[in-house]
Every structure is written in C-alpha cells, then in structure tokens.
Amino acid sequence: MRDGVQITLSIDAMGGDRGPAAVVAGIARSASKNPALDFIVHGNGAELEKLVRKRKVLRDRVEIRDVPGVVTMHDKPSQAMRRTDTSMRSAIDAVKDGEAQACVSCGNTGALMATSMIRLRKLDGVNRPAIACLWPSRNPQGFNVMLDVGADIRADARDLLQYAMMGASYARNGLGLETPRVGLLNVGTEEHKGRAELKEANELIENASDIGGYAFKGFVEGGDIPGDRVDVIVTDGFTGNIALKTGEGTAKLVGDLLKEAFKATPLSRIAALLALTSLKRLQKRIDPRRVNGGVFLGLRGTVVKSHGSADATGVSAAIKLAYELSASGFTDRLAARVASAVATSQNDGTS
C-alpha cells in the first residue's frame, strides 16, 4: 500500500468461465479508474505474468502468487475446500493473513463459500453465512438487496433473522440507507399464507427491528424484489437463488427481444440510432454485469463472488464493490451489529 487510503484486493484469477484473461482485463479496468487500488492475483504464474505485463496501468500494482491448483465449476465444495494448492484458497488466505482487505473470485460458488468458512470462519453469533446480491429496483437508490441467494439451501427462522440483520447492515453501508426497509419473501402478503418457519421468522424479525436498525414491512412477494416497497428482501438460499436467476434470465430475454425488434425493419434501425443514448442508459441500468458481485455476509472478512461468466466489465464491477465495502469498514460494522444482537438476545434469555 502506498498510503493510508490505499486498498489491496486479493483476486482469484482462475475458475471463471472465461479464464484469467477476462479477470486481468477487469483488474486493469478497475486499476485505471481507481488509483487507490492494489492487487494480489492468484493463479498460474506464467500465464498471469504474460497477461499483467501487457497492461501498463498494472505496473507496480499487482503482486502475482503462483498457485498450481484450480477449482472447477464441477468440483464438489466439500472436496475443494480441503485442497491447499488452489488459487481460491490462496486468495482467501491473503485476506485471513491481513495482506488484503477483501477477496474477489469468479469461481465455483459452493467451493468459495465452503473454503471461506473454514479459512476466515464465521462471525460470532452467525449460524449460516449468506450471499447478498444487488437487484435493479424502482427505489431511489436504484437497487435492492436480496439475501440469501445461494449460500445455503435451507434456513430456519433464526437464520432468516440473521439475514435481516446482515442485509440491513449491508444496505446501510453499501447503499447509504440509514434505516433500510426489510421484507420477508413469501407467496402471499396475508399472514395466513406460507410456511410455518416464515410465520416464526416474521415475528422474530419484527421484534428485532430496533437492534437491527431497520424498518420491518412484513411479508413481500416476488414482484417486490424489483419494486419499491422495501430495500432488503430476506429469503432462504434455494428460493433466493431461483428468484435471482429467473429475474436475470427474464431481463436478458427482454433485452434480446428488444435488440431483435430494433433490427426488424429499416425504420426501426434508424430509430435505434436516434435513441442510442437513451437505450444505452437503460441497458446500463439493467445490465446484470453492472451489479455483478454477491457479497458473502457473516464471515470474518469480505469475500465477493463474481458471476462465473463475468467479462472484464463484470469483474470490474465486482472489484468496485469489494473496494467500496473495504473502504467503508463494512466487515467490522457488520460484526459489531451482529455482536450487539447476540448480546441482547442473551440478556433476554437470562432476564
């Protein structure tokens, strides 16, 4: 680090669908936009040397760690987390050892979470860590937070309460919302609908709103994920992951059909030219690459999971998110919030 505000990020360059070239291109893009960033990059040393040398902007700002092992998308998390020779493990360890403030990886989500859990460990009081994503919405801040989107396929009422606390903290630090509005995802907004654990979670989250610093709005539905009723949507990792991928797939389908529509006739091709600026602004607003990065919450360290298929734009967005969270001291704030919630519930138990 060159001075006090300098942030070092630890980047797993392997394991993404597009290989290390896309990752290094994303690093270069971020480096040229943000002089406060340095990098430790983990993966095949020779390949990385070659890629980094080509980018002038990366001179003296990248340290390469030559690590032979790669976790693939098909590796089982339980096996991958035991390997000590992988770029993923090396990237996480740099955060554990205090060399970097946050880790970014495009690799296998399950393996990344499992390795993060054994290397960084969970925050005191957290049972299941979660992955939070940002979602384009009708709210003034342009995005909502949804969690869990895939860290764990099950969550009981207490887990959902922790997700509410962590999601609210993320919205406060990541989106600048003083008192985020939190909703619990269900199939209906009426209280008699839905699963038993959701009714229990509904009460727990309501009762903890003071400690959590959020305003609880009760049950919300799938349509509220891109809506403006709440800022944070709480759900289990199975449902959240399917909602995330359904939303992405639908937005992409609409975008592709729109492109087709503009190619349909000579007149519509002229129209596309005239509306270019407005359409680009729209595309930027809904482009999943721009909000790329699932944040792992509930660990002693910040890990950002980039899309496996991320290109340079996507990787750069994930790096930006990791930088912002590091600069805001997010992990410490989240830890403090969770600790105070644990203390309060223990006091409740004894008094």
Next chain:
Amino acid sequence: MRDGVQITLSIDAMGGDRGPAAVVAGIARSASKNPALDFIVHGNGAELEKLVRKRKVLRDRVEIRDVPGVVTMHDKPSQAMRRTDTSMRSAIDAVKDGEAQACVSCGNTGALMATSMIRLRKLDGVNRPAIACLWPSRNPQGFNVMLDVGADIRADARDLLQYAMMGASYARNGLGLETPRVGLLNVGTEEHKGRAELKEANELIENASDIGGYAFKGFVEGGDIPGDRVDVIVTDGFTGNIALKTGEGTAKLVGDLLKEAFKATPLSRIAALLALTSLKRLQKRIDPRRVNGGVFLGLRGTVVKSHGSADATGVSAAIKLAYELSASGFTDRLAARVASAVATSQNDGTS
C-alpha cells in the same frame, strides 16, 4: 349451445380487483373474436344485466346467474370454500353439472383451488393438484409451461412426478408439442446440489418418461424458465409462485424503464414513433396479460385462474385459453394419462 363445436364457459364475474365491468368487457372481446363461445356469468344479477345489455355482441350468448356472495382477496380459502352463496362456487358448479366445459375466475387463488377441489374433486391418482402457467421463452412455440405456481406450498417427490406428467400433457395439448422436454427446477445443474426430495424426484421423473410421453432433461435453473433447454419446468408451489412473480415484476420494470428511456429526449421520442410497430410487437410478446391464465391441473374439470388485476385484455386471454383447452378435450386426455401412470405404478408394485 348452437351446435356441436359450440363451447360454453362458466365465468365468475366477481372477486377480481377491477370488478365485473372488466370481466364483462373481456367476455365481449372474446365473444366478438370467437363465434363458437357462449357464457354463463355468475355474480350480482342487476349489475351484470346492465353491463351485458350494453354489449350487442353478447345478445343471446350470455346467461346470467344472480348470486349474492363474493369471495374477496382477503378471505381464507378454508372458510370461502364452505360458503354456498358465492359467484365462485356457482361458477365451478356449472362445470361440475356439465352445463359448461370450463370455468374462468379472477378471484382469490387459494379459495378458487379449495372450492374446485371439493366441488370438482381430484382425478384418481392425483395427490396435489397444481397451477400451471405459460411463460414467454426463447423456444419456437414462444412459451414454456411452469408448474406448480401456487396451488400448494409444499410438494414431495411423488407430487413433483405428477406435476411432470400433468405439465407434459398440458404442453402437448396446449402448445402442440409431441414430446415435451421436462426439467426439474433446482439451484444447480450438478447432481450433488439441492434438496433431498429433488434428488428423489429426479429419479422418479426420469423413470416415468416413457409413460408420461416426455423427454426428461434433469435439473434446470431459474435462468431456464424463459430459456430454450426445456418446455416444461417442474417445481413446488412456493418456489414457482415466487419465480413467477419475480419474472413478471422484472419484465414490468424493464418495460417501464424502456418507456422512460423513450421519453427522455426529443430524439428518443422521434425514435419511439419510428420503432412503434416493432416495439408493439415486442410488448405483445412479453405482455403478461397475453399469457394470462393459470390452469388448474389434476381436477375433474378445467378451471382457469385469471390474474386478480386482469383488465379486458387479460380476461379475454384467460377465456381464450379455457376455450382452447375445452375444444381439445384436454381434461379427458390428462385424466387418461394420469390413470395409465397409476395403473403402471400399481403393476410395478405387484409384479
């Protein structure tokens, strides 16, 4: 009925967000497009008289049943299904009594399903009926089938197998696909991911593909719902309902942002005019009102649930769907398919 091909539909005119006016407007729209349709309409007699009299196209084609009770969106299904004085009950009974070939309602989904189950009863061999919806997709037929989207919040492996059988039958009769491709919704396409009941269902559905007349493609993810990997997506009603509403909400957000983009500058307003035809075609393709209508599968009769907020276009789309299913003899075909599956599994059990 005027002759052999004439179809009579039973319409619940009450309980939708926009009231009977929108329902009668939808009936009129369908009636003017399709001379083979007659209607029995259930609800407030005086109000319906007035609305129907205004539409010339409905003369001699609508029978009004004056029923005082209305099921609201907030009524509990378990209570609503016990009432004998509602337009919903009356509309379903007309199918039960053979006066109409199918029923359409914009009312409370849970109440409509509960009432349909006690009045029409389930097909032999069906444990949990399901609601199937059509979803805009990249497939040549333009739509995929997804079920269950909200009949029941839980489903075990045997229920998911029945959904696969019923969904495939619906895709064959509703979308004209000889051998529909079926996928089971999960958080990952690898076999080691996901919940235990999904692994079991995966095997059951695979083994029954010959009897069901479908090609099973294994696990699919949220992104495949609007995709082209499969034609039928099988899931439980909790997940399916959230995916459906997330997709609808996302498509609507993108559509609204697109409209804003075209209003942003004078140039983009001109562009919108030039691209009008292409954009309208796109809007029609992704407009949820055009694919309005969840079909209840697994009952001794066809019930189509229209969106609660449906306008005339939406109601007319639901009526069209009910007509097509009635004209193709879908309920009988589905019953035959389910019965053959039951017989086969019983033979398996004794041999």
